[in-house]
Amino acid sequence: MKNATQRTTTAVAVASVLALGLAGCVGQGGPNTASGGDGSAQVPAEFCASQNADPTGVADLVKDESITADLKFWGWYNIVPQAVLDDFHEIYPNINVEFTDFNTSDTHTKLATSLAGGSGAPDMSMVQDRDAPRFYDLPLLDLSECLAPYKDTFPEFKWDKITTPAGNQQAVPWEADAGVLVYRTDLFDEYGIDPSSIETWDDYIAAGEKIDEASGGKTKMLMSLPIANDNGIAGHVMSDFNMMLNEQGGQYFNEDGEPALASPEGERALDLIREFREAGITLNDVASGQAEKVAFENDEVATILQQASVSFGLKGSLADMSGKWGVMPLPAFDEGGTRGAIRGGTSLAIPAQSTNPEAAWKFLEFWLLRVDSRWTNYETGGLVENLFLPAAEDPRFTAGDDYFGGQPFLQIVIDSAREAPQFNENIKTNQLESSFKQNVRDFLAGEGDSSSLLETVANETKQAQ
Amino acid sequence: MTTAIRPKRARSRTHKIGYLFIAPFLLVFLVFQLGATIGSFGISLTNWKGASGGQFVGLSNYAALFADADFLSALGHTLVVWIVTVPILSFGALLLAHLLNLRATRAKSLLRTLFFLPVLPPLVVVGVLFLLLLDPVFGLPNIFLQAIGLPAIDLRNDPNVALPVLSVVIIWRWLGYNMTIHLAALQTLPTEVLESAKVDGVNAWQLFWHIVVPMSKPTLIFTAVMSSIGTFNLFDEPYVLFGPEAGPNQAGLMLGTYMFRQGFVFFNLGYASAIAYTVAIIVLIITIIQLRVTRND
16 A cells, blocks of 8 residues: 555656646746846947948948958848858958748747847847837847938838837848739630729629639639648738738727727728628638649639739749739729738847847848849849839839739839838737637638627737736 | 674765766756746746746736636647547557467567557658648548548648547557557566466457456556646647647647747747646646556555
């Protein structure tokens, strides 16, 4: 009996330790006190007077061998900054950059924990604009002074994204994904749709119904997906809603950070998404990236409502379809209404822990604030490289894109970005979208109405920790 | 007198040397595991979000958990998977081991190897493998299902298949592993008992149920407890299979993935620590119950 008890006690002790190993998972990397982290206001940068500061983005640069540094760079899409490294070394031969790839969420996690813990942060890191609020109280360098000469080189909304409530600029602007409508020129021709006739969402639905009928139900206007597919060609309902809300000037959150999506704009966007399904113009719930690719190849989908980065998805997965696609601005909600929208975007921060912040700034300046670098990026598979406005005027960027039948893809993208109304993000954006995604499926199936769904999402977001 | 003291000295020296040997592990364990675990409890009493400025909030994280629909659904899903998989992973594995242990069974080594193989690939590889298997376009099971007129298994859009698929993946992976543990134990059982039972005319089922099972109680408890802890710790498989969204309507949300989401997507580190501790306590209770139920009277 005693033995049995001893055995039980031992087993329970072992089990507790094993089970608590999981409790140990979470606490690691955090400080031992609740106050944690540095928490000081961001450290102002003091090395901005640069002989190579150049708001035109095209001036000749002066070679500078005086700075020697080994920089660490974290991000999830490092082929883009890596592509300019050789050109960078022409000017700054003694600054080396070592790139480490993490996925998006790991990058933010590691950056936040290393900033809060006071060690281990890199010299530069990508930060998604929607995650920027997480870093407001963490020690990143305030780059306001460095960026001052460049204030006219980005659309207004992008400055908003990188500016903290205290007015510090905590990152250098890189990209923002502007919404566009990509369509199959050959299918439009075949079924007699004139792309210039699609100015509003009503026109879009009418065209979709015409294609559906003329193709005997084979070709649908767009895919309707509650969850993103893994190759990221077609958009998903979450990003459709985000862009449609932004297009109307609607918001996830008001100025006080309270959920504000339960609004006439939110209802209109959501009702439109369901109307697509009810009108029978959608290919619904495609089950994988592979199935998605097959659907495109079989001419089952005529348009893609997506962010600008769709061009890389298309050129990568559907290279054979070059010349069959065209591009136009998003349709508007009302005749003559706004046709621009933004979803997402990324900027580059310099942690106060950086061993050589001046060298880090030199690299970011060279990479993000030079027209040539932006072009190198675009050719590498970068994102909306012409968000840097001097690049938007450059003939390479205004030229036609062969994949899109010679249409000026990047021109339409930058117009969308410039037209997009300002959009608030805050620390609860991820919670809001998580709640939306888990409630939207039943709504798409015809249950409930948009106003109660949006109320539910707003309440869940409010209550979320 | 002196002779009585000498062994004691020797023993204490041995003790010291023993500590020296375990020191490297012990130091790492104390700092990085036990220290972090205790620290995590402190964090669970705050609303710390990974930046500065967490405040002490007492037990309110724990109170919030039981009003949190997502936590309750993750708990429900985890319990379902636990109820489905643990009996198979302990009892089923024993039955399999017993069959492999029978004299009549041929090609034992080959079968043992085949059953054990699924443990070898990394968890993420296993998840991706099943994703490819269940692809609606080229996944073999789905091609077969559609050929006989059944709908394909659609992980991305059908909430009803999430937990069955996850359970199958877990059983596929761990059954052979637990079987190996049972087999090792069975091979140490006194063969006379089994032989004399056969002479007495016991049939195969009686032999298993009345002799093998009682004799294998310690390994049954061990595999049940370890599998239970494993289920409550599940992260890799559901994360790879269902992605960060946890599948349609979050049908694949497990305690492990929910804790990750709260901690590392929403950055609610205080709240995530509270989840971790709650899960640990649940596992502890389940373990105690398992030990009580199976205790020798």
